Amino acid sequence: LNSSRDAARLGFSLALTLLLEKMDFVPAEYVYYTQDGISEKNKGLKGQEEKEYYFARMFAVMVVLRARMIDRSENKKDVIEKSIKIVQETMKKKSYLMEWGCTILKDIINEYKVKVEPIYKEMAVEYSKNCSVDTLMVLLTLQRNFKGWDWKGILNNEWENEIITSAENVEKLSEILKESTKAHPRLHSTWL
Structure with missing residues (x-):
């Protein structure tokens, strides 16, 4: 390997x-x-x-x-x-x-x-605070799989709306996703 x-x-x-x-x-x-x-x-x-x-x-x-x-x-x-x-x-x-x-x-x-849901929750809290184009992919996956979580509490005012892909979060999302065009000369996995 x-x-x-x-x-x-x-x-x-x-x-x-x-x-x-x-x-x-x-x-x-x-x-x-x-x-x-x-x-x-x-x-x-x-x-x-x-x-x-x-x-x-x-x-x-x-x-x-x-x-x-x-x-x-x-x-x-x-x-x-x-x-x-x-x-x-x-x-x-x-x-x-x-x-x-x-x-x-x-x-x-x-x-x-x-x-291992508690580990996933820790991951969500950590990645929402220090969100990058890479960790956004994990956050979106967690939100898709665990809709019943208290996302407002997990995101802890880091986002305008508890639904990450909502219109209120467009500005933050665009800033995060713009990172991918600087660091990667190709389409980043988060976009897929």
Whole structure:
């Protein structure tokens, strides 16, 4: 997963996903356990090696999700929490990981709506205070999946209206979405 060649990394993660999908005796916890072992050995990495290490962490979570290993886990809640923790820690390390990390978080939220609801609420509060084009994608996903939450309380006067996509929030949304045109020379995932 931490190959320096993009095609090799993608190919390996696809093959690993397909393999782990069929090998239902390998628990998700084992994937994270081996990943944790690698991280202990790789403290103090710099440059390309550091980038490869971060990619490996993100790909490990993607493999667990795509192989549906969480569904087979005896303790789904712990595996979901670990997945979220890995993604949040990793995406904060480098700006180029933010969009990817938020896309993975969006996938976790869509797939596992009620398993770790308190963590999702913490995420909503944090991301509403420090909203970027990347975290907006997560906020919108949370609002779509948890309509019954007290969004007025969660957004805590950070937004004009508790419905993020409402007309009253157009000015704030436009400021946030304009960021994507500066940082990304392509259409950002939030727009999709």
